[in-house]
Amino acid sequence: TQLLEQSPQFLSIQEGENLTVYCNSSSVFSSLQWYRQEPGEGPVLLVTVVTGGEVKKLKRLTFQFGDARKDSSLHITAAQPGDTGLYLCAGRLPTGFQKLVFGTGTRLLVSP
């Protein structure tokens, strides 16, 4: 059973377009993270959101945590080829433990 479902699974767009990736669950998380993974490398943390309704911006990337802390979204404005990669959301269940549950992933390709 996959606790975190991401959509879309694949996204191929042109440079300059905007896009949104969704991360949904029926479970409540104490925090949620977004990672980006490039080919041949491990995932790298982009952001952590903790409070329901929280919005964080990282240059052209905007992250939002749902009010009920069950879902999150990642919006990229004016995508660039350097944004290409696998985007993973990861949630920490409110058990107090360190382990993360990773989402199914969204593979993004931005063409020049």
Place this chain on the structure above:
Amino acid sequence: DAGVIQSPRHEVTEMGQEVTLRCKPISGHDYLFWYRQTMMRGLELLIYFNNNVPIDDSGMPEDRFSAKMPNASFSTLKIQPSEPRDSAVYFCASSFPSSNEQFFGPGTRLTVL
């Protein structure tokens, strides 16, 4: 400043052989995680350690898999005997206890023929 180090980066072996994957976490990190990534199942947590002690191994697929952390700077994941369905990229990650962030190594791509 070295990140998480994994070896080997690539491993090709035949079904039935023993495979040992190695990980050196970032110095000072108290938590160490082993993950497996496949196209079908995504990134799955296999086991994690705190201060060298296994905390949760519920993700270990079966008895053929075992993991050890003999000291704070070294961990191994062993598969014996290996099967073709074990083919995947295996990642090691480490973190501070007070931090949300996990730092991942570059992974070991395992192919079992």
